[in-house]
């Protein structure tokens with residue numbers, strides 16, 4: 001029958017996971033229709049709001065995603081917050097299958113005193129600020145200090161350090177927002193410390209990003225050779241990609257730069273450094289207590305070796321003066337709806353090969369499925385797997401049979417909810433004066449009330 005030929009599928013989230021899942025579904029089922037719901041007005045998730053502006057080649061995936069969105073069996077519905085505007089059970093009712101691909105939007109807090117002081121931000125919010133994420137536009141960080149400290153040693157930490165130190169004229173031809181470029185032009189930040197709890201062999205960034213830092217115009221690296229004592233032999237035994245990364249770190253710490261590097265560093269006005277074996281203990285307030293003026297770090301040592309080595313405090317501490325603290329120690333997903341199982345410890349939706357446990361017809365892909373690690377390529381492979389699983393279930397007759405209304409039903413729900421919200425607002429405004437309602441007059445205000 002026609003219903004069986006036209007499965008209605010919906011995807012929640014329009015980052016790489018959402019788009020790669022949709023792409024695979026449309027390619028491998030010639031009848032399926034896919035609706036993508038997204039809470040922002042615009043698509044592409046972290047490709048638009050995360051990936052650094054000076055890495056335009058990474059954003060080329062947008063072309064493929066746009067092709068997918070242009071398919072006449074695919075539709076993008078922006079400005080719909082699933083879990084608030086429409087629930088997951090409502091989506092499951094309207095579609096044969098639902099795929100949750102809503103990423104990992106929360107950052108992990110440091111959970112130390114002083115974290116709430118002005119001048120302390122999550123790197124994620126800072127990235128959202130310079131990349132134009134609407135909810136981060138208020139951030140406007142004060143860049144009048146001379147030292148910034150970034151906690152965490154992954155690629156996002158290096159992205160943030162690079163943006164803080166790149167000569168602003170090099171960013172002018174990128175898609176960075178004009179407002180952030182304006183603040184970066186006035187920035188007085190001269191030194192950026194990138195702090196990690198563990199040592200040079202445990203860093204989480206990759207060699208390409210490290211090389212970019214080493215070659216950053218107008219800057220020089222600060223690495224302490226003492227951090228590398230006794231590591232030479234261990235580096236030799238490391239597996240290939242890590243070995244090359246560790247060798248580059250060692251070389252930067254212990255050898256005098258030659259050629260272009262030497263010439264550039266001789267005139268460098270700015271510096272960045274990696275500080276190892278330090279764990280954040282407290283953000284130190286300024287004398288008037290009104291903003292961050294430094295950070296107290298607990299000195300650590302390693303227990304065990306290799307990637308699984310643990311940092312344990314030695315009891316010593318070190319205070320590092322700074323006016324800007326950015327924490328970049330990881331992300332976690334949020335639960336979306338009480339009907340969807342959630343593992344608060346791992347911060348993911350429990351699933352078996354993309355099937356959400358105990359909820360037939362519900363699937364997940366991307367960061368919300370496997371946790372917030374891995375690049376866009378990893379997210380692609382993972383999303384193709386989820387789509388494959390879903391299509392297998394469809395073929396095996398495990399998804400509901402009979403027609404499903406898809407977007408038509410959700411559209412009706414969303415518009416009746418819009419009126420209910422405005423109605424409630426008018427009634428409550430009328431209450432004070434004993435009127436049945438105080439009518440709303442300004443369409444822009446109405447849109448604002450609707451979160452538009």
Ligand code: FAD
Nearest residue numbers: 013015016017038039045046050082102103366367375376
């Ligand atoms: P996301 O990209 O986060 O997409 C999730 C989408 O779901 C978002 O659009 C979000 O708005 C939407 N959403 C959330 N909640 C709801 C809801 N309730 N209702 C509707 N929609 C919702 N990888 C690289 O390969 N190269 C890089 O240079 C690179 N740089 C990065 C820089 C940063 C700062 C970060 C954080 C990551 C970077 N990554 C990079 C990793 C890459 O971005 C991820 O692998 C990938 O984006 C994960 O895809 P996702 O679709 O699971 O999540």
